[in-house]
Amino acid sequence: MNVLVVEDDIELNQFIQKGLQSEGIGVSVAYDGIIGRSLINEHQYDVVVLDVNMPGMNGYDLCRFVKQNWPAIPVIMLTALSSLDNKVMGFESGADDYLAKPFAFKELVFRLKALARRHPSRAPLPKRLELLNLVVDTESHQVWRAGERISLTAREYALLEYLLINQGKVISRIDLLENVWDVHFNTNTNVVDVYVNYLRRKVDHIEPKLIHTVFGVGYLMKAEP
The missing domain is CATH 1.10.10.10 (Winged helix-like DNA-binding domain superfamily/Winged helix DNA-binding domain)
Structure with a gap:
């Protein structure tokens, strides 16, 4: 499994990166939405993890970009914005899952693996x-x-x-x-x-x-x- 983590909190981003790597999961990281968008354009990922409040491009807009161009790639929002309205906005943006901070790392791993299983690499949809x-x-x-x-x-x-x-x-x-x-x-x-x-x-x-x-x-x- 190859995961992209787009999170502007450098400490948290590095923590997630090291933790996922210890689970045998391939990880790419970005610290703002613009870099995240560039990586998504250039590489293939099994799951994308997005924060919401980020410089350059926020998580909602980046999620819409992913779903407009690669609708089969699952997206999980990982954010401190945990109100019902925020969750609705996340799902309306196309997110497949929503995990509020603070979170248990094991739960993140479980959700990533579940998403990857639910959305395996599959034949592209007809146009x-x-x-x-x-x-x-x-x-x-x-x-x-x-x-x-x-x-x-x-x-x-x-x-x-x-x-x-x-x-x-x-x-x-x-x-x-x-x-x-x-x-x-x-x-x-x-x-x-x-x-x-x-x-x-x-x-x-x-x-x-x-x-x-x-x-x-x-x-x-x-x-x-």
């Missing part, structure tokens, strides 16, 4: 995903329905892309939580249903409806009623 008159450009993350451009948040896009990749299959809420939100434990959250409703308002305002509820199971994306 276009299509279902009836819905078209998704997986490189630019642009979406159209019947020729109309649809604006989605990073999380809405990730949800739509996952449903489209698995079109014709019933996807459970747990599956969506694990693969779109990277939540790997039982939870009573209704975030999946909330975001499916967001998507429906934007994507299914044109007939026929493409996102279907399979009651008691999950969701299904298909062109037929």
